[in-house]
Amino acid sequence: MRRILAMALALALLAGCAGNKGKEAPPAPEMTPERDLAAKVTARPVMGAEVTEEGALAAVKFGLDLFRESLDGENTLVSPLSVLEALAMTANGAAGDTLAQMESVFGLKRDDLNGFLLAYRQGLGEGASLANGIWLNDGLGLNVKEAFLQANADYYGAGVTQGAFDEAARDEINAFVRDHTAGRIERILDELDPAAAMVLVNALSFDGTWETIYREDQIQEGTFTGAAGESQDAAFMWSDEEAYLADGHAQGFIKYYEGRDYAFAALLPEEGMSLADYAATLTAEGLRAMLENPSAESVSAALPKFTASWGAELSAALAAMGMPDLFDPERADLDAIAADAALHVSQVQHRTFINVDEKGTQAGAATAVEVRVASLMGPEKQVVLDRPFIYMLIDCEHHVPLFIGAVTEVG
Numbered sequence: 001m002r003r004i005l006a007m008a009l010a011l012a013l014l015a016g017c018a019g020n021k022g023k024e025a026p027p028a029p030e031m032t033p034e035r036d037l038a039a040k041v042t043a044r045p046v047m048g049a050e051v052t053e054e055g056a057l058a059a060v061k062f063g064l065d066l067f068r069e070s071l072d073g074e075n076t077l078v079s080p081l082s083v084l085e086a087l088a089m090t091a092n093g094a095a096g097d098t099l100a101q102m103e104s105v106f107g108l109k110r111d112d113l114n115g116f117l118l119a120y121r122q123g124l125g126e127g128a129s130l131a132n133g134i135w136l137n138d139g140l141g142l143n144v145k146e147a148f149l150q151a152n153a154d155y156y157g158a159g160v161t162q163g164a165f166d167e168a169a170r171d172e173i174n175a176f177v178r179d180h181t182a183g184r185i186e187r188i189l190d191e192l193d194p195a196a197a198m199v200l201v202n203a204l205s206f207d208g209t210w211e212t213i214y215r216e217d218q219i220q221e222g223t224f225t226g227a228a229g230e231s232q233d234a235a236f237m238w239s240d241e242e243a244y245l246a247d248g249h250a251q252g253f254i255k256y257y258e259g260r261d262y263a264f265a266a267l268l269p270e271e272g273m274s275l276a277d278y279a280a281t282l283t284a285e286g287l288r289a290m291l292e293n294p295s296a297e298s299v300s301a302a303l304p305k306f307t308a309s310w311g312a313e314l315s316a317a318l319a320a321m322g323m324p325d326l327f328d329p330e331r332a333d334l335d336a337i338a339a340d341a342a343l344h345v346s347q348v349q350h351r352t353f354i355n356v357d358e359k360g361t362q363a364g365a366a367t368a369v370e371v372r373v374a375s376l377m378g379p380e381k382q383v384v385l386d387r388p389f390i391y392m393l394i395d396c397e398h399h400v401p402l403f404i405g406a407v408t409e410v411g
Contacts, residue, residue: 040146041160043153046118055116056398058107059084061284065105067404068279069317073227077310077352077405079365085132085202086367087318088113089158090345092151093337093371094326101323114155124395125261128206128402131180132158135173135199137165140373142197142338158200165194173201177351177366181205184353184364197343198371206363206393206402208257208264214239214358224304225387227275227408234410236302236384237358243294244381247286249278253299253383254291256396257360264361265291265392266303268383275388275406291392291399302384306410307355314348329374337371346372354405363393363403 063080070078084106091102091110099110106113121130134152136144152158163169170192177188180203188201214237224234243254245267252267269278315327325331332344347370354363385407393403 041149041153043157044150046115046154049115049119049122049155051116051119051123051398052112055108055112055120056400057284057288058113059116059120059400060288061107062105063401063404064279064282064284064287065321066314066317067406068276069320070312070314071276071279071406072312073276073408075308075310075406075408077308077354077403078350079204079352079363079367079403081130081400081402082202082204082352082365082367083314083348083350084113085117085130085156085204086200086348086369088117089132089134089152089156089200089202090326090334090369090371092155093145093148093334093343095336096333097331098323098325098333101325105318105322114151118155120398120400123397125259125397127208127257127259127262128204128395129180130205131176131203132156133173133176133201134158134160135165135169135201136160136162137194137197138162139164139194140197140341142373143340144198144338145336148337152200165192165196167192173199173368176201177203177368179203181353181364181366182207182362184362185351185366188349188351188366188368193346193370193372195372196346196370197341197373198337200369200371202365202367204365204402206262206361208262208362208393209360210358211256211258211260212239213360219305219358220302222302222304222386224385224410227388230409232409232411234304234306234386236304236386238300238302241299241301242296244297244299244383245290245294247281247290249273249281250390251381251383252389253301254294255301255303260396262402263394263396264303264356265394266301266383266385266389267391268385268387268389275390275408279390288399291394297381300382302386303356304385304407304410305357306407308405308407309351309353310405311349311351314350315345318348329372332374334371342374343371344374346370352403352405354403361393365403 334343
């Protein structure tokens with residue numbers, strides 16, 4: 001029955017698109033008190049949510065897996081937290097094998113993930129902020145389940161906006177992202193498909209001032225060797241740090257932001273090892289242990305100034321991580337969103353930005369999930385980041401990466 005309804009709705013949409021080509025879209029159904037979900041859903045307090053060790057480890061593993069799947073040989077920057085928030089909201093509408101696959105990729109049951117992310121968000125220190133929102137295409141007349149929207153309001157503070165999916169709605173979503181990333185992500189959607197049923201959006205902003213700002217005499221010109229072996233002029237910021245990182249294939253350092261709620265962590269693979277090969281050696285347990293317990297050794301560290309922006313559609317990466325059904329019109333089970341149509345996720349757009357300079361770091365990320373009707377001191381160490389390296393912005397309590405990136409070129 002579900003598939004029959006989906007086919008009927010799809011045919012209606014096709015007929016509508018053909019019949020209105022070059023004309024204005026038909027008006028949305030009249031908004032009645034029963035259909036005004038935005039007015040019905042208000043966030044309620046949630047008791048008992050906590051940041052667990054299991055949840056933190058799962059978040060680190062998800063971040064590592066997403067980073068590995070996203071590495072493309074160029075500058076790469078993902079925000080696992082942003083993607084996780086948007087997907088977790090989507091999971092509140094999933095069931096059956098689709099939900100089981102998502103939970104396997106998350107490393108947590110849905111209810112546990114909801115509680116973890118709520119508590120994690122509530123405990124974030126000053127400097128990082130997240131915002132979530134849901135946009136519903138009122139023109140399709142879907143009976144979206146109130147329980148789905150209520151869960152996302154309770155755990156993610158996600159407001160609901162209803163209306164036609166036109167240019168004004170696209171601009172509103174982009175403005176939401178722009179406002180909640182301090183303008184660092186200008187837009188998350190170039191187009192908003194009028195046939196889409198829903199868009200779930202997360203926006204993340206980070207502002208950090210170094211605990212010790214670099215002096216002018218600590219900035220020296222040097223050469224960065226890119227992944228292809230090309231030489232690039234770069235401005236390196238030199239400092240003495242006291243948190244040294246090392247495993248069998250890389251060495252690095254931690255540099256703290258003011259207040260020590262957050263830190264910048266860098267890892268430089270050994271000579272001859274690519275970033276992809278090094279990333280393949282990392283485990284969530286090993287990475288978290290290294291970040292939690294840096295060696296208290298003096299490190300002469302050189303960090304290049306850099307600015308990077310990155311964007312990708314993540315459905316292929318997420319499917320490869322283990323949740324293919326979510327993107328399959330024939331197999332996706334999102335009946336907990338709306339039972340009167342077969343839904344699937346058509347795309348997961350992700351955009352990121354970071355700027356690292358002598359004063360600190362500014363970063364932003366946004367994720368949009370589009371749902372469619374289907375159908376002590378020893379010898380001084382030195383780490384000079386003068387070739388491709390991996391970096392993270394981590395919180396210093398739970399050591400969960402807010403961002404994981406790779407620098408293959410600077411400038």
